[in-house]
Amino acid sequence: MQHDDVIWDIIGNRQFCSFKVKTKGQNFCRNEFNVTGLCNRSACPLSNSQYATVREEKGQCFLYMKVIERAAFPAKMWEKVKLSRNYERALEQIDENLIYWPRFLRHKCKQRFTKITQYLIRMRRLVLKRQRKLVPLSRKVESREKRKEEKALIAAQLDNAIEKELLERLKQGTYGDIYNFPSHAFDRALEQQDEESESGEEEEEEEDEEDVGKREFVAEDEVDESDLSDFEDMNKLRTSSDEEEQEDSSEEEEEEMQVKRSKGKSPANGAAARKKRAYVEIEYEQETEPAPKSRVTL
Amino acid sequence: MYGMEKETKMEPEASSFPPTFSVSEIKNKQRRHLMFMKLKQEKRKQKMQLKKKKKKEREALGDKAPPKEVPKTIENQRVYDETTVDPEDEEVAFDEGTDEFSAYFNGLTNPQVLITTSDRPRGRTMRFCRQLATVIPNAHVYYRKGLALKRIIPQCVARNFTYLMVVNEDRQVPNGLVLCHLPDGPTAHFKVSNVRLRKEIKRRGKDPTEHSPEVILNNFSTRLGHSIGRLFAALFPQDPQFVGRQVATFHNQRDFIFFRFHRYIFKNEKKVGIQELGPRFTLKLRSLQKGTFDSKFGEYEWVLKRHEMDACRRKFQL
Numbered sequence: 001m002q003h004d005d006v007i008w009d010i011i012g013n014r015q016f017c018s019f020k021v022k023t024k025g026q027n028f029c030r031n032e033f034n035v036t037g038l039c040n041r042s043a044c045p046l047s048n049s050q051y052a053t054v055r056e057e058k059g060q061c062f063l064y065m066k067v068i069e070r071a072a073f074p075a076k077m078w079e080k081v082k083l084s085r086n087y088e089r090a091l092e093q094i095d096e097n098l099i100y101w102p103r104f105l106r107h108k109c110k111q112r113f114t115k116i117t118q119y120l121i122r123m124r125r126l127v128l129k130r131q132r133k134l135v136p137l138s139r140k141v142e143s144r145e146k147r148k149e150e151k152a153l154i155a156a157q158l159d160n161a162i163e164k165e166l167l168e169r170l171k172q173g174t175y176g177d178i179y180n181f182p183s184h185a186f187d188r189a190l191e192q193q194d195e196e197s198e199s200g201e202e203e204e205e206e207e208d209e210e211d212v213g214k215r216e217f218v219a220e221d222e223v224d225e226s227d228l229s230d231f232e233d234m235n236k237l238r239t240s241s242d243e244e245e246q247e248d249s250s251e252e253e254e255e256e257m258q259v260k261r262s263k264g265k266s267p268a269n270g271a272a273a274r275k276k277r278a279y280v281e282i283e284y285e286q287e288t289e290p291a292p293k294s295r296v297t298l
Numbered sequence: 299m300y301g302m303e304k305e306t307k308m309e310p311e312a313s314s315f316p317p318t319f320s321v322s323e324i325k326n327k328q329r330r331h332l333m334f335m336k337l338k339q340e341k342r343k344q345k346m347q348l349k350k351k352k353k354k355e356r357e358a359l360g361d362k363a364p365p366k367e368v369p370k371t372i373e374n375q376r377v378y379d380e381t382t383v384d385p386e387d388e389e390v391a392f393d394e395g396t397d398e399f400s401a402y403f404n405g406l407t408n409p410q411v412l413i414t415t416s417d418r419p420r421g422r423t424m425r426f427c428r429q430l431a432t433v434i435p436n437a438h439v440y441y442r443k444g445l446a447l448k449r450i451i452p453q454c455v456a457r458n459f460t461y462l463m464v465v466n467e468d469r470q471v472p473n474g475l476v477l478c479h480l481p482d483g484p485t486a487h488f489k490v491s492n493v494r495l496r497k498e499i500k501r502r503g504k505d506p507t508e509h510s511p512e513v514i515l516n517n518f519s520t521r522l523g524h525s526i527g528r529l530f531a532a533l534f535p536q537d538p539q540f541v542g543r544q545v546a547t548f549h550n551q552r553d554f555i556f557f558r559f560h561r562y563i564f565k566n567e568k569k570v571g572i573q574e575l576g577p578r579f580t581l582k583l584r585s586l587q588k589g590t591f592d593s594k595f596g597e598y599e600w601v602l603k604r605h606e607m608d609a610c611r612r613k614f615q616l
Contacts, residue, residue: 130446132417141604149491149554149580155373156551158558159572165514166545166562166570175540179564 002071008047012039017046033064033078035108042104052098052105054083054113061090061116063097063109087117372552377613381521390524397525398483402460402532409533411437411461412454417444420470425495427465429577433546433559434533435510437463447591455480461533462591465490475581477529478591484599485591486529488555488581495577503561503573509542510535511559517550522600523616526555526583544575553614555581583616 011017020039021028027039035053036043045051049068054061063081070077081097083090091110098106169175321337324330356363368374383390394400401407411434413427419442431437447464454462459480466474472493478485496502513534518527530548543563549556559576588597600615607615 129444145582146491148552149582152552152554153556153580155371156549156556158547158549158556161516161549162514162545162547162558162560162562162572163570165516165547166564166572167568169512170564170567170570178540179567 002049002068004047004049008041008044011046012041012044019046033066035105035112043108050101050105052101052109054094054109054116056116056120059120061113063094065097083113087114372612375612377610379520379614382519383521383524390521394524394528397528398479398481399528399532402536403528405536407460409434409436409461409535410459411463411533412459413437413439413463413465414442414450415464415472416466417442419465419467422470422493422495423465423467423472426472426493426577426579429496430463430465432506433511433576435508435535451478451480451590464591472579476591479529479532480590482589484525484529485587485589485596486526486583487585487587489584491580491582493577493579496575499574499576499578501574503575506544506559506561506575507542509539509544510537511542511544511546512538512540514545514547514549516547518616520616522583522586523550525586526616545572546576550616553582553616555583555616557581 011020017029017039019029019031019034021030028037029039029044031045032055033045033051033053034043035051041047045053045066049066049071051066053064055064056062061083063083065079065081066077067079070079081093083093090113094109094113095106098109170179321330321333324333394403402409411431413431413434415423415427419427424439427439431439442464447462451462462476462478462480464476464478465472466476468474472490475488475490476485477488496505511534513531515527515531518524527548534546543561545560545562547556547558547560549558556578557580558574558578560572560574562570562572564570583600584602585598586600588599602615607613
């Protein structure tokens, strides 16, 4: 026999109910067939022999009904009715199936059905929107990366690198005439050039002394008397061109010099060649510090 | 056993350990600890003696001393990457002449940057975006109202933007950056870490002005590094205003790209002072995609594969 009151008296008020969840203000019922979710005399599925719920399964809503006639057959206790997808039609179905049932159950079933359809609609809409993809982080990997980053930062020595780069750019002249410092660089360049020309002259003098004693056999026809005085200059030219070959400046000057030598020109040209040589040195110096066309250094 | 302990206790008075002795054999923790400390001291003393000897030899030889040994660093030991770019490589030069940035580098387009975030950004991310917008000239921050990126991109192209920057946020902190070059340019996805906003930078200068900054790109050596470098370079206008004395640096070290923004001043031709303004952050490249942002059907040029690429400590991609 089903004694609902007795059952409620026991599980609701005095003794233990495994579905009951007590909180500060309210009691909840965790039974999956409960219509409202609260622990009440009228909403408890265990202490009501005539009971109905609406539940959803994979987007389909069903009406579950329990009557006292089937109380002895727990396997067949709940009658399952599939509700239509149409909201109004489903409400009519609920009314149809729960005709002559207590008002409370009918109302609560319809309320629950409404809530379920609302959340199903929201789920479907959410799937269409962009969703945040959660990418799991591995703790080990993250800490490893963090450590590597710190070490890389130390190894980078950023301030030094930046300062060096800026000074490089200043030296190369990307800033043009904004700063007045380049005058120092100019002075230094001039000094360097003076030093080199001095050392060049010393070498020339040494070579002059070397060549003075040497004898060279030359054909009669090619040598003119006017050219005899050029011998020393010619030797100077030859040795100076050797020096140039050692430096890796352009070969065009060398070829020009050789061409001039073969034509046997006057010492004025030799002097010009020497002057040209000095001029070339300046050019060479400037070539070692080319102004960059692009600021981007890669 | 007792006898052995006695032996080991007697030995240290002579301050030399027998060769078969090991500290770990002593069972008593205190004594073991003492022995270990003594062992360490011995070793340190020997090391100092060796150092002193070497220094003396070095000074004695004077000029003829052998050159100082260079310590091994990770940069020294770096595994040679076959895609390292030669400065004179013709193929690279040709590629760079015809790739998506050629328009910028030939001076045809001016960079226009659109900065936005992921959905519902929190304060820190928004502040970061606004500071980025002051650092990059021609940059605008727009609030993301839950719009799909694929729909934003055609609109941006229509309004002549050249760059789209999306700052991704997690737990109220920016942690990712998607940099998309707009007229179907490459898209780079970075992991952002160590973001310091202006307030948090010590000894910083005043706010950056409107002048276009100069750009420094350091250590981008491989082909991949080159393309990333060009990606960064195209963010800024071609002619920097030297009057502003501001410089933005992207420094690559061991695959981490450090971004700094400084103001410099030349004290004389050998010394320059720099003062940090502006936000700082580090980037790590996660993937490079050929076209614009498309996570499903995009063609990925490069993806970080942790097991392959992080296996060797001395191998770097950028």
